[in-house]
Amino acid sequence: xxxxxxxxxxxxxxxxxxxxxxxxxxxxxxxxxxxxxxxxxxxxxxxxxxxxxxxxxxxxxxxxxxxxxxxxxxxxxxxxxxxxxxxxxxxxxxxxxxxxxxxxxxxxxxxxxxx
Amino acid sequence: xxxxxxxxxxxxxxxxxxxxxxxxxxxxxxxxxxxxxxxxxxxxxxxxxxxxxxxxxxxxxxxxxxxxxxxxxxxxxxxxxxxxxxxxxxxxxxxxxxxxxxxxxxxxxxxxx
Numbered sequence: 001x002x003x004x005x006x007x008x009x010x011x012x013x014x015x016x017x018x019x020x021x022x023x024x025x026x027x028x029x030x031x032x033x034x035x036x037x038x039x040x041x042x043x044x045x046x047x048x049x050x051x052x053x054x055x056x057x058x059x060x061x062x063x064x065x066x067x068x069x070x071x072x073x074x075x076x077x078x079x080x081x082x083x084x085x086x087x088x089x090x091x092x093x094x095x096x097x098x099x100x101x102x103x104x105x106x107x108x109x110x111x112x113x114x115x
Numbered sequence: 116x117x118x119x120x121x122x123x124x125x126x127x128x129x130x131x132x133x134x135x136x137x138x139x140x141x142x143x144x145x146x147x148x149x150x151x152x153x154x155x156x157x158x159x160x161x162x163x164x165x166x167x168x169x170x171x172x173x174x175x176x177x178x179x180x181x182x183x184x185x186x187x188x189x190x191x192x193x194x195x196x197x198x199x200x201x202x203x204x205x206x207x208x209x210x211x212x213x214x215x216x217x218x219x220x221x222x223x224x225x226x227x228x
Contacts, residue, residue, distance in 0.1 A: 035218075040123075042220035043159070043202070058215070090158055104151075104204075104216065106158035 002026050006091050006107035013081045013114045021076040021110050023091030031094045032074035033058075033104070034066060036087040043090065049074055081114045088112075118142060119205050121219040129227055132193045136222045138186045138203030148179055150188050151202040153221065159202055162188075193226045200224070 004025045013019055025032065034046040035058075045058030049068040063085060065077045074093075078085055091107040121138045128134050140148075148165035163170065165177040165186050176189040186203055203219035 040220065043218040045215065048215075103161045104159075106160070108158055109156075 004091055004093055004105050004107040006089075006110050008110060009108065010111050011113070013078075013112065015082060015114060017081050018077065018079050019081065019112075020078075021089055021091070021112075022073070023075065023107060024073045025091075025093040025105070026072065027093060027095065027105065028071070029093035029095045029105070030071075032068065033092040033094070034064075034074070034076045035090045035092065036060065036085075037090060037109075038087050046076065046089075078112075081112075083114045086112060086114045118207075118217045119203055119219040121201075121203050121222045123220060123222060125223040125225050127225045127227060128193055130193055130195060132226075133189065133191045134193055134224060135190075136188045136201055136203075136224075138188075138219055140184050140186070140203075140205045140217075142205070142207050143181075143184060145184075145205045145207050147206040148177075148186050149204040149206075149216075150175075150177060150186075151204055151218075153200045153202055155199075159218075162201070190224075193224075195226050195228065198224055198226045 007022045030051045033048040035043045037043050044060050046064050047066040049055045052071045055066050067075050089110045092104045094104050119140050150162040151159040152162045153159040163172050163177050165179045169178040174191045178187045200221040200223045202221045205217050207215050
């Protein structure tokens, strides 16, 4: 049972390069999320998709775009990477559409360094 | 006031000790509350949900005080394997919306032999 799978696990980019982080879940969850985690900042929501076909901005969306390709997949794109985007990125999914239930399942994280 | 605040620690305790973490939240309309655990260089995982009446899972007890807007996590008889960062998570949903899960920055626990 794979759960939430993210690729790549590690990536080094130069300033201005672009890349896409891929995320897939095999739990038939409706909602998917992208977070970034920085030392001393905690987890911050970048974008989320409450259901297939919808995406919404989170707390820190600038410099990112997302695509909910289908129910399973939710990708995060950096069009022109900046050193401030050096971080650990987590994809997560959740089954429930109601707020009081629905555990968040996280991928193992993608460590991105922008030089 | 930050939306979800936790004491960052670290809490350094000996094995067998009882340790408590508190978390405060600013949005009085918050609907649901959780504790997640994150091991070093790993992803967060749900430890337990926090219910209004308080709830217990083995050595772990979670409590919610809506009037004072804080959540607590008590760990009894600490084990070396409890060493991790504990994240307080609050759902700001209201009405029929799914809401947004807000994470605290986490409290680091280190249990020593």
